[in-house]
Amino acid sequence: MSAPSLFRRTSDFEIVPLTVEDCADASALHAQGFRRPWSDGEISALLHQEPVFGFIARRPGNGWNSSAGGFVLARLVEDEAEILTIVVRPRNRRAGLGWRLMGAVLRQLRAEGAASLFLEVDEANREAVALYRKLGFDTVAERAAYYDHDGGARSTALVMRLNLG
Ligand SMILES: CC(C)(COP(=O)(O)OP(=O)(O)OC[C@H]1O[C@@H](n2cnc3c(N)ncnc32)[C@H](O)[C@@H]1OP(=O)(O)O)[C@@H](O)C(=O)NCCC(=O)NCCS
Secondary structure (H helix, E strand, O other): OOOOOOOOOOOOHHHEEHHHHHHHHHHHHHHHOOOOOOOHHHHHHHHHOOOEHHHEEEOOOOOOOOOOOEEEEEEOOOOOEEEEEEEEEEHHOOOOOOHHHHHHHHHHHHHHOOOOEEEEEEEEOOOHHHHHHHOEEEEEEEEEEEOOOHHOOOOEEEEEEOOOO
């Protein structure tokens, strides 16, 4: 079996609740998805807020391949929820992990009676927008020139919503 196909196999990942012990791994993952990575302290501080919860994709065991494949953080206040961040390790992308992480969030939110889930995404982020559309999110607002990029370019933020009722 070639290395790339091994890395892309995601059925052996388990999606488990994110705990403070996972924050260093989560921070390392975040740095692989965003220009301004969140430190483990920032992620830990978020997790200590009562309405914040998350999931991490882990391979069981302690071997070289037991590392985390991605994580998601969300917040539920009253019946309205928000995705704070989601990232999948580049070598594990496009193999269903993002979908499974979002699925775990949606199950928990439905179990807790949430009515809607919001998120904000750069309209230029093709992968993420495609994931959210596939999950059924609709664009409810746009914020022009919201994200700044290297070289001074700016792009629009889409505010997307999924009705959970
Ligand atoms: C967005 C992200 C989390 C998606 O994770 P992923 O594990 O690769 O996504 P999945 O494999 O579960 O894909 C699920 C669906 O999303 C869409 N999608 C994901 N990646 C895509 C791509 N590169 N091109 C087109 N569609 C894509 C597809 O509809 C896909 O379903 P399909 O494979 O049956 O066609 C991942 O690309 C990532 O970590 N990006 C960097 C961080 C980031 O931008 N986070 C979102 C910020 S709002």
